[in-house]
Amino acid sequence: MALEIVLISPKYLKKETLFWNLSYALEETSKMWRQPIRSPSYPLALPLIASLIQKVKKDCNIQIIDENVHPIDFSNVKPDLVCITANTLQIERSFQIANEFREKTPEAKILLGGAHFGNSKDYEIIEIIKEALNYVDSIVIGESDNLWENIINDFERKKLEDTYTCDNIPQLDKLVLPCFDLLPLELYLFRNLQASRGCNRQCSFCTVNPNLRLKPADNVIEEIKHLRTIEHNKNIEHRSIFFSDNLLNPLNHSELNKAKELMEKLIKYKEKRYLQDKLTWDGQVDSKIGMKEFDELLNLMARSGAQRLLIGFENFYFYKDSEKISLSQMKKNFLNAVKKVREKGIDVIGSFMIGFDEEADSIFDETYDFINESGLVLAQITVLTPFPGTSDFRRFQNEKRLLKCSWNKYDCTNFVFSPLESINNKQIQYYKLLKKIYDDTNIEKRKRKRQEHMSSEAINLFSEELIIKSFQRVSDYLI
Numbered sequence: 001m002a003l004e005i006v007l008i009s010p011k012y013l014k015k016e017t018l019f020w021n022l023s024y025a026l027e028e029t030s031k032m033w034r035q036p037i038r039s040p041s042y043p044l045a046l047p048l049i050a051s052l053i054q055k056v057k058k059d060c061n062i063q064i065i066d067e068n069v070h071p072i073d074f075s076n077v078k079p080d081l082v083c084i085t086a087n088t089l090q091i092e093r094s095f096q097i098a099n100e101f102r103e104k105t106p107e108a109k110i111l112l113g114g115a116h117f118g119n120s121k122d123y124e125i126i127e128i129i130k131e132a133l134n135y136v137d138s139i140v141i142g143e144s145d146n147l148w149e150n151i152i153n154d155f156e157r158k159k160l161e162d163t164y165t166c167d168n169i170p171q172l173d174k175l176v177l178p179c180f181d182l183l184p185l186e187l188y189l190f191r192n193l194q195a196s197r198g199c200n201r202q203c204s205f206c207t208v209n210p211n212l213r214l215k216p217a218d219n220v221i222e223e224i225k226h227l228r229t230i231e232h233n234k235n236i237e238h239r240s241i242f243f244s245d246n247l248l249n250p251l252n253h254s255e256l257n258k259a260k261e262l263m264e265k266l267i268k269y270k271e272k273r274y275l276q277d278k279l280t281w282d283g284q285v286d287s288k289i290g291m292k293e294f295d296e297l298l299n300l301m302a303r304s305g306a307q308r309l310l311i312g313f314e315n316f317y318f319y320k321d322s323e324k325i326s327l328s329q330m331k332k333n334f335l336n337a338v339k340k341v342r343e344k345g346i347d348v349i350g351s352f353m354i355g356f357d358e359e360a361d362s363i364f365d366e367t368y369d370f371i372n373e374s375g376l377v378l379a380q381i382t383v384l385t386p387f388p389g390t391s392d393f394r395r396f397q398n399e400k401r402l403l404k405c406s407w408n409k410y411d412c413t414n415f416v417f418s419p420l421e422s423i424n425n426k427q428i429q430y431y432k433l434l435k436k437i438y439d440d441t442n443i444e445k446r447k448r449k450r451q452e453h454m455s456s457e458a459i460n461l462f463s464e465e466l467i468i469k470s471f472q473r474v475s476d477y478l479i
Contacts (some may be wrong), residue, residue: 005062006079007050009043010093011067016477017411018089019380022189022222023471024473025466029189035286038069041192042185043241045085045114047178054179056149064182071356072097074104081155084136085114085439088387088410091132098135107289109155113140116407118207122163128388133162142166143197143209143322170217172197177226186236190282191227194245195220195262201286203314204391205384214255221269224279232275243283256297270305279305287311290337292379302344308378309341310349314367315384317359331370338374342453347464348420349455354430355384357420364429368436375449379437379465382412383430413478434475443468 019112022040030037043066043414045439049064063079065072082101098110117125119142129139129314140147147164157367183190198212231238267301270279276337283306289298301309313334316327325333337346352367353476360366371379385403387410401418403409409416413430415423436442 002383003081004063004065004075004079005053005059005060005083006065007083008072008082008084009046009066009068010084010097010099011090011092013093014069014089014408015412015454016083017114017472017474019382019412019474021474022470023340023465024469025247025463026189028466031039031433036187036189038188039066040189041244042183042421043085044064044178044192044244047084047180047182048176049083049142051176052145052148053152056348056456057152062179062182064179066183067093069187070185072100074100075220076276078105079108082108083334084109084110084112086112087115088407090114091116093281101179102116102135109160111140111151111160112136115207116388117141118145119166119209122165125388129163131438137161141341150312162407164434167189168325169209169211170197171221172213175219175222177223179405182226185231185234188239190239191225192244192442193220193227193241195243196245199401202359204395205239205386206256207387207389212255214258214262214311217258217265220262221265224277227272228275236278237277238275241279241281243281245284249299256341256470257323260297263304266304267300273419280307282308282310282363284312285341287313287334287337290333290340293347295340300341305342308347308349310351311341313370314323314351315356315359315363316370318353318356321463334370335374338376339453342450345454346443347378347450347454348374349378349380350374352379352381353384354381354433355415355426355469361421364433368433372442372446372449375446375452377446377450377464378471379442381430381433383415384417385412385414386417419425431479435479438468438475439459 003122005473012018015023020040026037026039046064046066050064053060053062062075065077079101082098084094084097087357094112099113101108101110112135116130117132117139122141122151124130132139136378138151140151141163143166144151144164145166146168147166151160196214198209200210200212228238229404250274268280270277281304288294289309289311303321311334316330338350341348350371352371354363354367367381383469385394388394393402396417403416403418405414405416415427417424
C-alpha cells in the first residue's frame with residue numbers, strides 16, 4: 001500500500017496579535033472578490049517538502065493541511081507519517097496536534113521541524129528538543145532538503161532518530177518545483193516564492209540560515225510558470241507574488257549581478273505575458289538599496305513589476321554599532337533609501353524593532369519622528385524577540401534574562417526577556433508608540449509627505465487602506 005503522509009502548518013492560537021495576519025484586508029477582499037480569502041499566503045515549506053519527499057518515495061500519497069485556511073479532520077485523516085512545520089508562535093498548537101494524532105492514530109509517526117528550532121546544532125537547543133520530544137517522535141533541525149531520504153528510510157525500517165540535523169547546507173542549483181497543486185490557492189491573498197535562501201548579515205535576532213544562496217534566475221522563472229499554470233488549470237486568477245527571502249539585499253559583486261540577472265529575466269517574462277500574466281510583486285530589501293551601486297538594480301526592479309519593498313530599518317542604534325557611522329548619517333542614509341525607491345514608483349513599508357540594550361531612551365521618539373519625516377504610510381514596529389536558535393536567545397539565556405512564559409508570548413509585541421531598564425516602562429512606551437503611529441491623523445500626514453516623492457497613482461490605494469486597517473486592528477487589540 002502507498003505511504004500516507006500529511007504535512008501540516010498549525011494555526012496561530014493568538015492570531016489577533018500578528019501584524020502580518022492582515023485580518024481586515026482578508027475580510028474586505030473576500031467581500032470584493034465574493035469568495036473566501038482566509039490567509040495572506042501559504043506556508044511555502046510544505047509544497048517544497050512534498051516535492052522533496054516525492055523524489056525519494058514514489059509510492060506515497062501526500063496531503064497538505066494549512067490550519068489557517070482549513071481545520072484538521074482528525075477522524076478522517078489516517079496518516080502513516082505526520083510532518084509538522086512550525087515557528088515559535090505555532091509550537092504549542094503543534095504539541096496539541098501531535099497529542100490528537102497520538103490519540104486518534106497511535107500507529108502514526110510524527111515529525112516536527114521549522115523555524116522554532118532555528119539552524120542550531122542539537123546541543124545548543126537541547127532543552128527545547130527535550131520539550132518537543134514529549135509530543136513527537138523526531139525533530140528536524142534546519143533545512144530538510146538533504147534529509148528526506150534518510151528520514152523515509154529510517155521510518156520504513158521503524159528506526160527513526162530523535163533528531164535530524166542539516167549538516168550539509170542545500171545548494172539551490174537544481175530545479176525543484178514545489179507541489180503548489182496540493183494547496184487551495186484560491187484561499188490565499190498572494191503567492192509566496194523564494195528566489196534565494198539564507199542571509200549573510202547574521203543579525204543577532206534572526207533565525208535565517210547565515211549561508212546566502214541564490215537560485216538560478218531561470219529556475220525562479222520556471223517556478224513562476226509552474227505556479228501560473230496551476231492557477232490557470234484551476235481557473236484561479238493570477239495573484240501578486242511576494243518574494244519572502246533576502247535576495248534583494250546583495251552584499252557582494254557576484255550576488256548583485258545575479259540579482260540583476262533575475263530582474264532582467266522577470267522583465268522578459270513580464271513582456272511575454274505567459275498565460276496573460278501581468279506580474280506584480282513585493283519583496284524585502286536591505287536599507288543599502290539607496291546606495292549608488294544599487295541604482296541599476298533598483299531600475300530593473302521597477303521595470304520588472306515591483307510594487308512595494310519592505311525595508312528593515314530595525315533600530316538606529318543597532319545599525320550604528322554595526323556600521324560604525326554616526327546616528328545622524330545613518331538616518332540620512334535611511335531617508336535617502338526611501339526617497340530613491342519611491343522615485344521609481346515603488347512604495348516602501350518600514351520595519352522597526354524596539355528593545356536593544358544599546359538603544360537610548362529617546363528611541364521611541366526618534367522612531368516616531370523618522371516614520372513621519374520619511375512619510376512611511378505603512379510601518380511595522382515590533383519588540384526584539386530572542387527566538388530559539390538565535391544568538392540573542394543564547395545570550396539572554398546565559399545572562400538569565402529570559403522570562404518564564406508561554407511560547408505564545410513570542411509574538412514580537414511582548415518583552416519575553418528582561419531589558420536593562422524597567423520592562424513595564426518599555427512595554428508601555430511601545431504601546432504608546434503604536435497608538436501614535438496608527439492614529440488616522442498621523443497616517444494622513446504621512447500620505448501627504450509621501451506624495452513629495454511619488455504620485456499616489458503608482459500605489460494600489462485600496463490595498464493600502466486594507467493593510468492600514470489591519471495594522472490598526474492589531475494595535476487596538478494590543479493597546
